Amino acid sequence: MGLIERTPLVNLQPVKFLLNWGRKYSLWVMNFGLACCAIELIATSTSKHDFIRLGVIPFAHGPRQADLLVVAGTVTDKMAPALKRVYDQIPDPKYTISFGSCSNCGGPYWDSYSVTKGVDQIIPVDVYVPGCPPRPEALLHGIIKLQEKIAHEDIREKWSGKLTGAPAPS
Amino acid sequence: MASSPGPLPPAEITRRLQARFGEDLLEASVALGQAVVRVTPERYRELVGTLRDDAEFACDFLDFVSAVDRGEDGMEVVVQLWSTSRRHQVRVKVAAGTDEPRARSISDLYPGANWHERETWELFGIDFEGHPQLVKLLLPEQFEGHPLRKDFALTTRLAKPWPGEETTGEGPE
Numbered sequence: 509m510g511l512i513e514r515t516p517l518v519n520l521q522p523v524k525f526l527l528n529w530g531r532k533y534s535l536w537v538m539n540f541g542l543a544c545c546a547i548e549l550i551a552t553s554t555s556k557h558d559f560i561r562l563g564v565i566p567f568a569h570g571p572r573q574a575d576l577l578v579v580a581g582t583v584t585d586k587m588a589p590a591l592k593r594v595y596d597q598i599p600d601p602k603y604t605i606s607f608g609s610c611s612n613c614g615g616p617y618w619d620s621y622s623v624t625k626g627v628d629q630i631i632p633v634d635v636y637v638p639g640c641p642p643r644p645e646a647l648l649h650g651i652i653k654l655q656e657k658i659a660h661e662d663i664r665e666k667w668s669g670k671l672t673g674a675p676a677p678s
Numbered sequence: 679m680a681s682s683p684g685p686l687p688p689a690e691i692t693r694r695l696q697a698r699f700g701e702d703l704l705e706a707s708v709a710l711g712q713a714v715v716r717v718t719p720e721r722y723r724e725l726v727g728t729l730r731d732d733a734e735f736a737c738d739f740l741d742f743v744s745a746v747d748r749g750e751d752g753m754e755v756v757v758q759l760w761s762t763s764r765r766h767q768v769r770v771k772v773a774a775g776t777d778e779p780r781a782r783s784i785s786d787l788y789p790g791a792n793w794h795e796r797e798t799w800e801l802f803g804i805d806f807e808g809h810p811q812l813v814k815l816l817l818p819e820q821f822e823g824h825p826l827r828k829d830f831a832l833t834t835r836l837a838k839p840w841p842g843e844e845t846t847g848e849g850p851e
Contacts, residue, residue: 586818619834621825622817 518663525659531575532658533563535603535651538574540594542581545608545641549580552644562651571597576654577631578647582610582617583624595631601666603658605650606633609640616640685766686734688713694734699725705771714769722772723782729759729768730787736761737768743784743794745774745802747828752776753804757784757791774804783809801826 517523537559541549552559553566560566568574571594583591595604606627609615614625627633634657637650686694691713692706703725705716717725729737741758748754753774760767774781783806785792795806796815803824806812814821823830 585821586816614834619832619838619840621830621832625834 512664512667524663527663528659528661531601531663532655534565535563535576535654536565536568536574537576537578538571538594538598539567540577540579540581540591542579542583542587543608543610545580545610548641548644549578549607549647552647557644557648559648559651562648562655564651571595572599574598575601576603576605578605578607579611579627579631580607580641582615583627583630584622585624586622588624588630591627592630600668601663603634603654604631605635605637605647605654607637607647607650608642609638612636612638682763685761685764688766691735691766691768695725695728698728709769712767712769714771716771716773719772719774719781722770723784723787726757726759726770726784727787729770735768736763738762740784740788740790740794741767743791743798745798745804745826747802747826749828750776753779753802755781755798755804778805779803780805780807782807785809800824803827 512518518527537553539546539549541547551557553564564576571577575598577595577598579591595602604627606612610617610623611627614620614623617623618625624630635650635654637646639646642650688708688711692708692715695713695715696703696706699717699721702718702721703715704718705714707714715725729735737759739760739762741760742756743758744756746754746756753776755772755774757770757772758767759770772781779802781804783791783795785795785806786808792809792811793815795809796812798804799806799809799812800814800817800821801824817825
């Protein structure tokens with residue numbers, strides 16, 4: 509139990525706002541680049557598009573430092589366990605952006621024998637960015653959408669890890 | 679610069695191979711500017727060995743080993759050879775059969791064939807006799823079936839049929 513769980517302070521709207529405001533502009537991003545989308549993700553991190561101005565810090569040296577996981581590219585069934593492992597190593601609270609058609613739903617590999625059709629079968633996803641590949645502007649838009657989501661979160665619920673647990677096996 | 683003999687014309691390659699292998703060269707043609715030969719499984723290794731060792735062919739580089747599923751006509755192993763010194767190439771085809779398809783390994787002739795044959799083995803289910811280590815290379819260990827076979831069922835396609843035009847598989851010969 510940490511301070512967040514023990515104190516009633518976070519129920520106060522100004523405190524809640526302040527905590528979420530701090531969190532949404534401090535997202536250390538983990539690069540899970542797997543295909544051409546990874547190039548767009550990297551381009552978004554460089555000077556022209558520069559997602560650091562939105563508080564997204566490129567790039568965490570390992571999942572244990574990261575807050576945000578961007579899955580950019582084609583996840584194969586063989587890669588899926590590694591992705592799950594990386595996600596599990598990220599400490600709560602954590603967020604996932606599925607970047608590009610392949611990681612959203614399989615994309616052009618929708619009927620492939622080896623591609624996972626949708627990364628949300630493996631890990632929970634907060635924001636889906638469509639495109640093949642999406643332009644950096646699309647990722648910036650996705651980050652803003654994620655920040656809107658964070659701004660309205662109940663921090664204690666998010667901290668509990670219940671929201672980021674593995675999807676129940678069907 | 680030391681002069682090396684230039685590339686043999688494709689028709690000349692097929693002619694010389696025909697002279698050596700006679701009846702065992704089931705098919706010899708020139709397609710897309712290169713020599714294409716089909717050989718009997720019995721003399722497949724001998725043919726590849728000839729192309730590698732004989733100075734007039736000097737095919738010292740193995741480009742790839744793959745296969746084609748010809749449905750009822752069975753599997754066919756395709757080998758592409760390249761000569762770095764003479765700068766010509768030869769495509770060798772050999773039938774692998776229908777049930778339990780098999781072919782002789784050439785990984786002792788070309789070490790580079792090792793992984794190509796492993797890949798062809800897992801994707802097409804063609805057994806390469808004499809291969810030192812025929813285990814999965816690319817597919818996950820628990821994967822069942824041979825996904826590049828025509829009869830391999832794509833589960834997604836069972837749920838949703840191919841939305842575009844059917845590809846007939848007819849291409850330039």
